[in-house]
Amino acid sequence: MGILVDGATRVLVQGITGNQGAFHTRQMLDYGTRVVAGTSPGRGGREVHGVPVYDTVEEAVAGHGANASVIFVPAPFARDAAFEALEAGIKLLVMITEHIPVHDAMQVMAFASFRGATVVGPNTFGIISPGRTKLGIMPGGIYTPGPVGIAARSGTLSYEVAAALSAAGLGQSTVVGMGGDRVVGLSFVDLLELFSRDDETRVVVLVGEIGGTAEEEAAEYIRTMSKPVVAYLAGKSAPPGKRMGHAGAIIERGRGTFEGKVAALQQAGARVASLPWEVPQLVREALARS
């Protein structure tokens, strides 16, 4: 099964005529993704790699039954694109765009929650259910189908982990990039819940990093899970991130550090790898026990 997407997901690409939009539409089509339509205001009527282009999301949804959208629209226009998709009834938004102002991201999340939709990202590589479909910009060739669910805050680092798992013969059910920004749609906890309910997923890998409180919140949830969790966190030796000031410190209350996150995850029963290529061995051990 996998989570969030499957081979039947009908994908719209917003910003399809742009450089990145066109390139990755090609890559997604080659992977087997059902890209049914694209939008690019003012360029309706064209085609990109055989995919029809519309001026509005409404037309693309009405004409092709798109139910998920991948957004490649530049940051200053991304909020508008997201609102347009949500208004047109899209239930899954994958926001690839980086550098979206945080106030815009908060507004998108508020509207998505009002419309009962799911947002992945922004600043994400997307979602892939190996062998079935990919909505995003990840290099498809590194993934193989299998029982490992991956939830990642960081893109390239999760490629590293996925490639290492595939090389070790450990395939993936679904790999989701939550996005590297401060405000993103799906959290580790949301994804852990989804993976818990998914029959195909037998172990979950969290790829996290320093800063924020997402890993500590994940740890709370992991205590309640029956499936094993393996984690890798980046940033042990990273330069100190910019502290926002008192309010940031009051929100985090001592959380957010590498050591704190590792301790929280370990106390909750997760195994934590100290290098990315240690993940396959820990996953293998977890699978053997489960």
Add this chain to the structure above:
Amino acid sequence: MKFFEYMAKEVFRRAGIPVPEGRVCCSPEEAEKACRELGPVAIKSQILAGARGKAGGIAFAHTPGEAREAAARLLGTELRGYRVERLLAEQKLTIEKELYLGIAVEGSARRPLLIASAHGGMDIEEVPERAIVRKPLDITWGMQPYVGRLVARRLGLDGPLARQFEDVALRLWGVFRHCDAELVEINPLAVVEAPGGVGPGGGRRLVAADARLSVDDEALYRQPDLPRVEEGTELERRVKSLGLSFVQLDGDIAVMANGAGITMATLDVLARYGGRPANFLDAGGGAAADLMSCAMEALLQTRPRVMLINIFGGITRCDEVARAIVRVKRDMGFSVPLVVRLVGTNEEQATRVLQEEGIAVLRHMEEAAARAVELARAGQRG
């Protein structure tokens, strides 16, 4: 982007939040003049970090002569890693009580959070959880006046002070929204005796004795009216102006990777092998070839012993990175050994492009890190 206190206060003042009267001073003479005009003053070092009082960055002066001396003492000193170039001389307040009020983005809740406490001032981070009021706000509907009243009540304020608090909180929300802020903060929000006795606060009023404003860098394009504050070294500013995420460190292995996560992991792995990174450079997803070559050129100018490029291309196309490397090699030559690890989108073309130039490509990050550390050590000996 963080703002200096005096800039934040100017933004707050324009938004109708009461702030003390003050003058920015760059010389002892200016501080002397400010004290002559304002009476007894607090002289505050303007740096982009908090806890200045504890670090000795704030002085009080009752006479123009004292102000002059204090300014002479503070200007040019190094405070919490920053050089003090400007001071803010402000009318000295007689503070009866210090409150705390801030609004920040709470990432995990995906919305703004108002934080307040009846115990403000220094050591706000140490205030026990039960003494802190947290009120999640809705970015869409904005802050309603009742929230200000509710929070004022929970802080134990009543009467005219509660009404003033409601007003300040609403105006602070306005600054948060209009400036695309990540953080707005008043600490302390001071309760002071109003000069002249009986005012609308029964002789007491609220004043923002300090002000902190941090604006989302990604939104600066639509904030043309806000001043700009340049932070970091000259090199950091130059690389950041390319739109890349960069921090200078004190090691000898220059690092360029694509994505914050993999860049951090690269530093971790280098450290594991006993290497010392010279910098953190996240070239980002989809970084274009000319950006990458500018970044490489900047890194080479820091005279590292080795340069390590670690790319796992998703949206970034490896062949473009390879061409950028070749361009830098032809334009300026690599003055130091280069270790390239390049996998992902279009990796075959990339490998070909680099091999034609005689540049070896590694496939594994561990191998690349180990090689970089080894070369750095060899460079040290040589």
